[in-house]
């Protein structure tokens with residue numbers, strides 16, 4: 645009997661014809677290639693294998709997933725230089741724990757998978773970081789770390805290095821998730837940096853999935869009218885319903 649279950653660790657499993665077969669193991673070059681890109685994507689380890697199909701949030705957010713299913717079909721356009729643009733999405737719920745980060749991770753994984761497979765089919769080298777997730781809260785913590793007074797230089801430098809590396813990745817990745825952009829207690833300086841990330845993406849027409857506990861219309865106050873106007877151009881807002889599902893996962 646074949647006891648191989650390696651495919652459960654692989655984001656390609658639903659698309660792979662040899663999943664759980666003899667050649668399905670840690671040495672599979674496609675497993676290695678997608679796994680390294682997932683690690684570089686900034687998606688938290690817990691969400692690395694979530695797909696749009698297997699997402700735990702799918703059942704309780706049917707309206708959202710109807711739109712998400714249609715949305716991920718447009719990812720084929722990433723290879724079409726003159727084609728229609730891939731739009732952006734704004735995932736919103738006032739209540740925490742409704743599945744926004746889960747869904748954003750599933751969408752990113754889908755983009756990454758389609759990028760990898762599409763590149764192979766076109767005999768191109770897949771990008772090392774086709775998609776990037778910036779955890780805005782964690783990014784703000786890094787910011788606070790190196791903006792504290794009397795901080796040892798080596799600690800401040802390390803935090804600052806990481807901070808700018810993440811900022812650069814979020815500005816330039818072909819596809820990005822900006823997770824939790826409803827910044828409330830942010831300094832002007834930090835808000836300015838986040839503004840710069842979003843501005844770089846919208847002016848270059850790069851698709852972005854935002855998640856937030858504030859509705860899209862609130863971004864006019866959080867940032868400014870000009871950026872808000874650009875954010876909502878080519879962007880669909882999807883509202884998550886219900887209360888927190890945290891702790892429900894088996």
Ligand SMILES: Nc1ncnc2c1ncn2[C@@H]1O[C@H](COP(=O)(O)OP(=O)(O)OP(=O)(O)O)[C@@H](O)[C@H]1O
Nearest residue numbers: 700701704740741742743744745746889890892893
């Ligand atoms: N609809 C759901 N059914 C079952 N479990 C869910 C559902 N939605 C989310 N979860 C689980 O709840 C936890 C929190 O989900 P997630 O982080 O995606 O929420 P969120 O909307 O991003 O929350 P926050 O607003 O606090 O950032 C995760 O462990 C996730 O698997």
Ligand SMILES: [Mg+2]
Nearest residue numbers: 744745824855
């Ligand atoms: Mg979240």
